[in-house]
Amino acid sequence: MQIANEVHASGGRYVAKVENVSENAEMTYSRASPQLIIIDHTGVPDSLRGTGVGQALAQHAIEDARQGGWKIIPLCPFMKAQMARHPEWRDVLSG
Template sequence: MNDTRPTVTVRSDPARNAYLALLDDGTEAGGAYFRRHDGVVTFTHTEVSPELEGQGVGSALARGALDDVRSLGEKIVPRCPFIKAYVDEHPEYQDLLA
């Protein structure tokens, strides 16, 4: 059994209002979609390619997106259930809540 988790890079794609999870080969593995207004990022939906679910891609995506929001000095509104659950389970991101 292969327990190797894919390496994920998270990149902001402002044209798509998304943070994208990219694998080493450039494959888009998922996205966290948002609306940004006046320093508040409202996460609306997160998706991961079905064949990669359960391999840590979603968590890497959430972490990368939230770290970027923090680096920009912005706050979040987690309307997406996945992002909300991630923030609830990781108290180090509670300070980002608007």
């Protein structure tokens, strides 16, 4: 699996590409400030459900936040649930 970060002026998205699967999974975010992103959507196609691709996107976002020195507001229900399951990620949780 490869995860790429597509950055736009007001945010971006992480895109997971899985070998031999035509559909991609994504996690979108908005940049609220230089130190804060809002993760607002995670989309995993049915063909990739249960494969860990959503978890990989979440982990990638956490690593980016740590490296970039910013915090995350998880508005997306999936990301919010992942943050609750992983207390070790609280260092990048805003609030």
